[in-house]
Every structure is written in structure tokens, then in C-alpha cells.
Amino acid sequence: MASTTETKQKKMLILKSADNDEFEIEESVGVQSETIKNLVEDGFTFVPLPNVYTKALIKIIDYLKKHANKTDSNDEEIKTFDKDFVNTTFDDLFELVSAANYLHISCLMNMLCQTIADRIKDKSPEAVRKIFHINCDYTPEEEAKIRKANAQAFEGQFDESLD
Amino acid sequence: MATSFEDGCRLTEDLEREILVRLPVESSLRFKCVCKSWYTLINSPRFIREYLGNKRRPQLLIYDECNADEDEDDPVPITIISEDKTPLVAKFDHDLQTQGFGDLSTLIGSVDGLFLLQKGYVDDVSLALWNPATREVRPLPAVKFVLHPIFVQYRGIFGFGLDPFTSNNYKVVWFRIVQNIDDEGIRAYAAVYSCSTDSWRTLQPIDNKIINSKVDFYREDFGDAYLNGAYYWLLKKGLKLSVLSFDFGSEVFGEIGGPNIASSSYLDLTSLILLDDSIAMLNSNADRSVYDIWVLIQPGAAGVWNKLLTFKCSYHISYSCLCGLWDSSTFIFLTVDQETGRGFQLVSYDVRTQETRHLGYRHQRRRIACKMVINESPSDFFMDSVSVPNGTAIQGLTELVLSGVYFYRLSCFGPLIIASPSILAVVYSIKK
Numbered sequence: 141m142a143s144t145t146e147t148k149q150k151k152m153l154i155l156k157s158a159d160n161d162e163f164e165i166e167e168s169v170g171v172q173s174e175t176i177k178n179l180v181e182d183g184f185t186f187v188p189l190p191n192v193y194t195k196a197l198i199k200i201i202d203y204l205k206k207h208a209n210k211t212d213s214n215d216e217e218i219k220t221f222d223k224d225f226v227n228t229t230f231d232d233l234f235e236l237v238s239a240a241n242y243l244h245i246s247c248l249m250n251m252l253c254q255t256i257a258d259r260i261k262d263k264s265p266e267a268v269r270k271i272f273h274i275n276c277d278y279t280p281e282e283e284a285k286i287r288k289a290n291a292q293a294f295e296g297q298f299d300e301s302l303d
Numbered sequence: 304m305a306t307s308f309e310d311g312c313r314l315t316e317d318l319e320r321e322i323l324v325r326l327p328v329e330s331s332l333r334f335k336c337v338c339k340s341w342y343t344l345i346n347s348p349r350f351i352r353e354y355l356g357n358k359r360r361p362q363l364l365i366y367d368e369c370n371a372d373e374d375e376d377d378p379v380p381i382t383i384i385s386e387d388k389t390p391l392v393a394k395f396d397h398d399l400q401t402q403g404f405g406d407l408s409t410l411i412g413s414v415d416g417l418f419l420l421q422k423g424y425v426d427d428v429s430l431a432l433w434n435p436a437t438r439e440v441r442p443l444p445a446v447k448f449v450l451h452p453i454f455v456q457y458r459g460i461f462g463f464g465l466d467p468f469t470s471n472n473y474k475v476v477w478f479r480i481v482q483n484i485d486d487e488g489i490r491a492y493a494a495v496y497s498c499s500t501d502s503w504r505t506l507q508p509i510d511n512k513i514i515n516s517k518v519d520f521y522r523e524d525f526g527d528a529y530l531n532g533a534y535y536w537l538l539k540k541g542l543k544l545s546v547l548s549f550d551f552g553s554e555v556f557g558e559i560g561g562p563n564i565a566s567s568s569y570l571d572l573t574s575l576i577l578l579d580d581s582i583a584m585l586n587s588n589a590d591r592s593v594y595d596i597w598v599l600i601q602p603g604a605a606g607v608w609n610k611l612l613t614f615k616c617s618y619h620i621s622y623s624c625l626c627g628l629w630d631s632s633t634f635i636f637l638t639v640d641q642e643t644g645r646g647f648q649l650v651s652y653d654v655r656t657q658e659t660r661h662l663g664y665r666h667q668r669r670r671i672a673c674k675m676v677i678n679e680s681p682s683d684f685f686m687d688s689v690s691v692p693n694g695t696a697i698q699g700l701t702e703l704v705l706s707g708v709y710f711y712r713l714s715c716f717g718p719l720i721i722a723s724p725s726i727l728a729v730v731y732s733i734k735k
Contacts, residue, residue, distance in 0.1 A: 230308075231308040231309050232308075234308040234314055234318075235307075235308055237314070237318055237321075237322075238314065238315070238318065241317070241318060241321075249321070253318075253321045253322045253325055254325050256322045257322050257323070257325035257326050257330075258325075260322075260326075260330070261326050261327055261330040262330070265333060265334060265336050265337045268334060268337050269337055269338070272313060272314065272319070272337070273308070273311045273312060273313050274313060274337055274338050274341075275338070276337070276338055277338050277339050278336065278338070278339065283336050286335055286336040286342065287336055290332040290333065290335060290336070290437065292329070292332070292394070292438055293329045293330075293332035293333040294333060298333075
């Protein structure tokens, strides 16, 4: 990107959310997203994001700004930021992971998927269904058979909470 | 504005998979009963491939060598040890007993978290593939080696891995060395089991280039390893080391010349290990206080090896026996229990920091056998053991069965393997 910069002024981009809110960010911040980078390389400075809602976009822009300024010295600060970033509800995390996937921000995808996996790993299947908005389509007999075939994975107590 | 997830929408299947591949194996097994699509997803070859590609820290499986000390009556239950958890003594023994493998003579592996179980010796051998994560045991059909009555078996060794050319195909190789009781001549036979056909094919007799009449047999185990579609066994030929290889694709045996380890070293203290996806040898001095690691740089008859590092062990883990590696710098040793002075305990030793850490496992037995469990797999190894309700009730299952339960993968192996005190090792010369 630097080679095309003609002036010292920072190049800016406008991102438009699914709810039609517009956000101006520096190009160097935005191109951490592969999706945005491809559009920028094709000459776009106005980027509509029909799959990303404002609420998620605000958080993701925060994330991109923080990570664009990554240096050796602010490692701890970024870790704290990331920890706060994922400290939210499952629905918010799903919204963010969908947005990160659409925007192709792989480090954010990794962090979100691992966070969700870590938070559900000790939960019961019933709790996981509620969290993921999944209707159980097994008959009770079918479910009993699957549980029996994987009996060792059902030993002990599981977390029934939904957060 | 309300977001779709607050309205009860589901994630896309791709994103659900991205999350599920990051779960520990027990959780992914438990979540098979969340819904039918997750069951299909978690059992799919693509999921398994991605799951195994997500490297996890290996675990250590401890088992009983039934031939170790028959006079000792303190049995060793099968135990799995992770770095971060208390030792897990699950009902593995019970599972194996119900499948007729309670009295196993040895096991080899792991490959994708699976083990090959062996019961009995010589002509009375039963084999099975076992996934400790799902507790499935798949017995293999009997192999019919037709040996001439004048031959007696000296030694049999096994290897287990994936055919790199035919997708989704695990193979087992059984290499047998027999002696003609009349003229004492040595011959080698082999048979290969293929999961895709669920049958054995004999390769016999093996080309005489692989083996000649002058064969040295050693009872010690020198280690074996599986890497990228081939199996490797350490051999000792007089004062020289070499490696016997078997390619699961071409089904051909080969030999790789070993490193030039100084003749002052004790070759008996050399083991074959897998280190960061390379075949390597670990060689120690007589009191096991100094170790050298040689890494295979270039295979072939000559074999080019590079001495990677030399490390010293502190006194209390000297005289102990290497069981495996957590990673390329953390070795697991079986060492004399310092507190009681009898029996053994497991310690890990960091080569770089020289720190020793007790793994919280001790046993009165003088010897136990250990294997590394690399990449536990949540896959139902053979589908027909999972009675799926009402046949087609689970969408996608038919496709799954047709596409084969045996996923395939060329590399992505976690650091390590090594076998210490078990397995039947063979040492022999190969005529050039």
C-alpha cells in the first residue's frame, strides 16, 4: 500500500454497516481484514458491509485499531484488551465471529472460536443446544443410543449454565 | 437494532465446525448428541482432518507389559497422563476385556490417536485397532501365514499407519523372521492388512535383499515410529545402526543407514524417536547422564544424519528410561522412585532449562510400558459399531459410510513418538 501513497496524509476508508451507519478508518487499520484489503487493492475507498451490523462493527474497528498499533512493548496491553473483548455474551460472540469470518480477519477468528470452544467445553449438551439455538432433532431413543455409544464422555457433572 | 443471534438464529455450519474442531476430545464426543447435524459434522472426514490438524499436546498412555514381570502381582491399569491433568485411569481395561483384549501382549502407536493391540505371540496372534478416545476396538481378521513346517518364527514385528496414496486407508504390516530348522537359514515374510478391504495380503517371501542368513536378534526394544506414510524400526547390525522402513503406499521395505555413533557409545542405549516430524535417534552414554540426538536429514541407503544436540541429565534422572516427548525439548522419563527407593515414577525433563517435574504417577512395578497418544481422534473408527437409530434417520450418514470412516492425512503429526520398554524388536542384517 505504501508504494501508492502519494502524500503524507493518511489514506482513509469508509465502512458502511448493515444498518447503514458509516465509519471512517485509516486504510492501514482496515486492511488487516482480507476482505477490505481486496477491495482497497481494487481501488475502493467506500466499503459496504451488508453482513456486519453496527454493534459488531464498532467492536471490530476497536480491535483492528488496537492490533494495528501492536509493538513489542504493548504486548500486555493487547492481551488485556483481547481478554475484555471476548468477555461478552454468546450471542455477541456469534455476531462477532460471523463478522470476523465475513471480513476474513484470521487472528480474530481464531481468538473468538477458541474462546467459544473453551467456554462450552464443560457444558451439558442441553446447555449447548440453548446457547447455539439448536433444536434437538433426536428422538429420546436415538439420543440414548448416541449417549450409550459415547458413554465415557458423559461421566461426571456438566455445567448447565448458559453464560 | 436486534441482532440475528438474539432472535434465535443459528451460526452457519462452517462456523460451528470452526468452533467444534477446537474442543477437547471428550467434549466433541459429548456434543455428538446435541443434534443430528453435529453428529454428522463431528464424524465427517473433513472434521477429523481439521481436528487432527489442530495440534494438541500429546498424552502418555501407560500399560502393562504382560511379559514384563509375571511374578509381580500388582497389575498396571491402563492410564492416560496429560501434562495438565491428574492421571486418568479410565475404564480402558474393562473395554479391552469385553473385546477379548484384556491380556494384551503389547500395543503400538499412536497414529491419529489410534493404537494397534496385540494379543498372543508367534502364530497365535490376535490384533485389533483401538481408539482410546472413543473406546472403540476393531478386531482385525486372522492372517493366514502358510509357513512350511520346517520354519520356526524367530521374531515378529508390527507397524501401523496410513497409506499415503489411497485416501482413508489404515494399514498394518506384520514382518516375520523365520528360521529353517534344517539349515538354520533365515527368511523374512510379511503380510499387510488394509482397512479399505478389511483383509490381509501376504508379501512372501520377502526379497532376499532385505534379509540374509546372518541375523542378530536382540530382545531389547530400540523404538519404532510412524511418519508420513511409512513405518520405521531401529536395527543394530554388529556395531552399526540402521533403520528398517516400510512404505505403506508402495508396500516395500527399505533400509536407511544409521548415524556414525562413536563406537565408545553403547548402541543398546540408542532409541529411534520422532522429533518435530523427523526421524531421530537418541543415544546416551553408559550411565544415561549424557544424551545425543541425531536427526535424519536425508533418507537412503547411506542415510545422512545431523547431530542436533547433546544434553546432560541431572543425577536423579540418569539411569532412567525414556518414555516419550511432550515436545521437542521436554522428555518424559521413567525413573526410580526417590522416596520409596523401589518402583518407578514418571518425570518430565526440560532439556533447555534442565528442570525436572514429577508427573504424579508412580507404580511398584519395576517396569511399565508407555506410549505417546498423539492427536486424539473423536472419530467413530468403524461406523458399524455405532448403532445409528433407524438407519437413515441421521441425515448424511449414508454418505458418510460411503465416503469411508477412515480419513487420511499426510503429515501434521505432533512432536514425538517413541516406545520404550515394550514391543518385540528385531535386529538383523540386510544384504546389500
